[in-house]
Amino acid sequence: MMRLPPFKYLPSRSVADAVKYMSDHGSDAMLVAGGTDLYPNLKRRQFEPKVLVGLRGVRELAGVRPADGGLTIGAGTTLTRVATHPDVRRDYPALATAAGLVSSPQLRNMGTIGGNVCVDTRCNYYNQSHAWRKAIGFCMKKDGDICLVAPGSPRCWAVSSSDTAPVLWSLGASVRLVGPDGERVIPISALYRDDGIEYLGKRRDEVLTDIVLPPADGWKSAYLKLRRRGSFDFPVLGVAVAVRLDGDVVRDARIALGAVASTPRESTEAARLLVGERLTIDVITRVADRAAAPSKPLDNTDFTHPYRKKMTRVFVGRALRQIAGLPESGGSSEEIA
């Protein structure tokens, strides 16, 4: 079987421990919580840390608690817990859905929401064994200096592959980061950068401790995921839609797209078109057409990239129909009116 490389494991008992270990060991260290993505990546030598700083023993990181009318979710809360938590299911149904669609039941029992938010970007030239990557010629994300998807490109195009990230973005969530200089809370949109290598706007020695959800009043949300199979697979398109309704009129809306770039992408223009409108089939169709614009997939995941682009429109339409309580397809505006 594939073997893990040698590394030193430092279990943390507190966030402060973890921060200290991370600053002590600098770029030699990585954080590990559930390890469901990290350990396979170690076996393929995508990661070669000398030190792993374990977060599983940090009790303060796990749990869902009400805060300021919203919810705070500890980064160490398992995806299973997030998916089944009654408050999450009631107020942020898209988040429960997204957490419940990550990988398989066993991995959701181990994997944490913090791990999913920070999950490494993916590319089918990169998520391969060391021998395979050596055979094709290493890429810039690990061991090489060119991008094999876009050989002329100065940057890496690995794909943001988190299910929860676009949902949290659409919900206007923030994250709490604790580092050697104290803590800071930033909007989740500031956590991501459009670069396959430096995809997180978080310092190496900062620990993601909490996800902070604003009050859910009036917001409805939905998440749809494109993948080949109903389990295991990472998203190759994730569409998160949140809409705040006043009666049946849209007062505010956010549409975030996952897995079509190195960061979640927001369809701000399309969302703006919704404001002041009722969610009719006509409106939804018009918005969906516009929403696909920021979707810029390349040929480095499952399915063809034109297909993923094409599905962005269909999935945005369906997510909005879900929120509006309309059938996922078919029907006409006359029928609904």
Add this chain to the structure above:
Amino acid sequence: MTNEAFSVIGQPLPKIDAWGKVTGETRYADDLFLPRMAYAKLLRSQHPHARITRIDTTRAKALPGVFAVITGHDLPPVKFGILPVSQDEDALCRDKVRMVGDAVAAVAAIDEETAERACELIEVGYEPLRPLMSIEESLAHPEVRIHEYGDGPNVHKMVALQFGDVDAAFASSHLVREDVFFFEGNTHLPMEQHAAVAHATADGKLTLWSSTQTPHYVHRLLTKILDMPGPHIRVIATPVGGGFGGKLDPFAHEIAACRLSQLCGRPVKIALTREEVFYVHRGRHPVLMWLKTGFTRDGDITASHIRTWLDGGAYGSYGVASTFYTGVINPVTYKMPVYKFEGARIFTNKPPCGPKRGHGTPQPRFALECQLDKAAEQLGLDPADMRRRIVAEPFTKTANHLTITTIGLRECFDRVVEACGWRDKRAQFPRDNARPNAPAKKKGIGIAGSAYMTGAGTAIYWNSMPHSGVIVRADRSGGVAVLCGATDIGQGSDSILAYLVAEVLGIDPKDIRVHAADTDLTPVDLGSYSSRVTLMCGVAAIQAAGKLRQAIFDAVAKKLEVGADALAARDRKVGVADDWEKAVTFAQAAELGEAMHGVLAFAGSYAPPKRAGKYKGGGVGPSPCYSYSASAVEVTVDEETGEVHLDDIWIAHDVGRALNPLLVEGQVEGSVYMGIGEALMEGQIFRKGLHKQPSMLDYKSPTTLETPEIHTTLVETDDPEGPFGAKEAGQGPLLPVIPAIANAIYHAVGVRIDEVPISPEMVLKGLELKRQGKPARIGREKLPLMHWKDPLAVESAFGQPAEDVAVRPFGDAGPAGKK
């Protein structure tokens, strides 16, 4: 014979190894640990095609913890291959690598990590050669030769056979269709990765434990590859965690482990990674097909002509047989008076293809069943009615001289048509789909039929010995041991042996211990392939158990002072049916038997009836009997996403007799599941000379969520060739599922996809063509330029009566297993 006459046969019993499998007691090859055991790794090529200029193992040998490092030069300079006609493999490549994944060196060390590090220290010099990654590329570059042998530059094998005048038949046909189909290659994906432990002992002998489907062929080839006498090698097949044809060749890792053990004097274990399993492969050939078939106005087939191009990958493997199988089995299902087949297998720089469940037949089956659907539409016939009308006749020969015995295909069609509500749905779905403002999800239902062999009629190497042998031994404890060379790969062959012997001896299967697949202890069985095991071992087991029963009856008869003919064996007793109080226990009966005869050990042997067509190539295709299946699939196709959802699958399978219906249904459902994957997602795809997704995550194979309810019906035809009438069940039921899915998609959205796997992108592309008013067909159009050799012209044997039940070598004349 009715099921009531049996006590064990026909019962839904658990497999005899079920408890061990479920609790984790079963010891697979990778669970074996021997004292002082070393661990081995292979260094594999990272070039698809290159000459090896040098290999330097100095640094690897110097690494602490390394016991031995070998290259091809440490093995006798002989090429090998599973088929005598394709001896083209080196365990460790000496001069040239032909694919990414070819093994070039091997290391044994104190642990896997050290072995891996040592592999990285081996320096190999390569001079890259042009990689040929497709059929078209290999044919277009005759100046680049992957191998020096074959039927042309990069053509491994070419076959051309003609049975009767197809041209004349086409000329007088009401409808002649020509269609092109492509079937992408895919792999077996067994849960257990290949593993082996080799132990060369101080007496100069060698034992190999391996997850192999064919210990006999591995044993035979090891004597050649290692240049050792056969009696000094022992091969034991460990329980196999899934084979599907992927563990049927002798492999580099087995040979390397043997040689390393000889050199370092320790047992050596080697276990492949999942990625290596993708390179070992021997899976489904990608096949490009051109199929021309003529029809009468009523849908009868007048003639059929198929051309197949197989993408063979880097080595021969079973490829010559695979090539034949793309042409020889289609005539076994429907009446085809005249038939022509041309096939060619092309070498490419990819992992070698070989036998996967259905070996060479799912591809032409897909082509034929899709074409029949198109013809039915053109002729205005219902596709189910048309098929059931043209089903071949029992106990006749086909155009290509294969003998059909029983055939339950018509009943299979009737059963699925009834079960799935065929007539209502064929009419109703199009009406629902056409409603204005209907949802994007459209429903459709499709059907297909198929046939498969119950064991290859000829061995891989020519010989007149048994294909299978069984020894049954009993003693005063009342226990019975069954010794057989067959390998249980999860299909349940050990259990079948126990059921059959228990049935004959009137004891409980639990009283039987099966010892299988050990070349030192068990009679030779050729291996778990071609769905041969239940039939061949089964008949041998019944024969051996029958001899034992006779010996015991003779002894009990003397004791009870009755004639042996008056005795019966049931409920662990032997006695006279209408004087059962006097019956003796089976243990007492065995004791009487031992006292009368000495040791009670009896052998049974089986070889198939000699029915091969008297022409060159006639040896591939004959089988003692054929199983038949029909399947109907209901789908929902999403016109906006192109996604195909399987709603329900109905399958009826003519298994001759279900020796254990639970096991048969398991085999049927497993086959259906595998067919779903091949139809909708699985593909060995290559990019820049490399396998694109050699992992369980990225090579997409369906999960339980993609698997619909499977409604299985077993049809029993009581075949005279099978043990108690049984035919195969492990491969055939895969075949109809794939075309039935394609046909259902057409019924749902009017798009013909003549290629698998069928992706959502293809469905959308087809719908786009339909909207543009163009023919809504997705698939290959161009065929490679090929100069076919003149076909061997043989008279069609179509419709000739089968010989009366053929006399089998070693067998008693007459139906197998009749009491």
